[in-house]
Amino acid sequence: xxxxxxxxxxxxxxxxxxxxxxxxxxxxxxxxxxxxxxxxxxxxxxxxxxxxxxxxxxxxxxxxxxxxxxxxxxxxxxxxxxxxxxxxxxxxxxxxxxxxxxxxxxxxxxxxxxxxxxxx
Numbered sequence: 001x002x003x004x005x006x007x008x009x010x011x012x013x014x015x016x017x018x019x020x021x022x023x024x025x026x027x028x029x030x031x032x033x034x035x036x037x038x039x040x041x042x043x044x045x046x047x048x049x050x051x052x053x054x055x056x057x058x059x060x061x062x063x064x065x066x067x068x069x070x071x072x073x074x075x076x077x078x079x080x081x082x083x084x085x086x087x088x089x090x091x092x093x094x095x096x097x098x099x100x101x102x103x104x105x106x107x108x109x110x111x112x113x114x115x116x117x118x119x120x
Contacts, residue, residue: 055111
């Protein structure tokens with residue numbers, strides 16, 4: 001015999017059974033709408049993080065005939081700070097990439113090789 005889930009009709013008497021298992025309902029709600037997680041509050045040097053993010057943008061930079069573009073899948077706060085500093089275009093656009101300014105593209109390359117380049 002198949003078990004019915006709460007809220008389904010019982011096959012024997014065709015009556016509606018109300019949801020009795022609140023924990024199951026809560027679990028379904030957590031799957032459909034996961035609770036927001038808070039970030040750990042850690043003190044850090046935001047300028048150094050911006051420098052690293054700009055250096056990592058170099059890895060995904062492509063050049064088209066209009067501008068240098070990079071994938072923007074990095075920390076949103078850092079991306080906003082780089083935008084405020086004038087290194088990248090607005091990261092809030094719908095595009096999956098962000099435009100690097102001329103100064104941002106140059107600095108991105110320099111920082112990448114400074115931090116991640118092979119030492120001879």
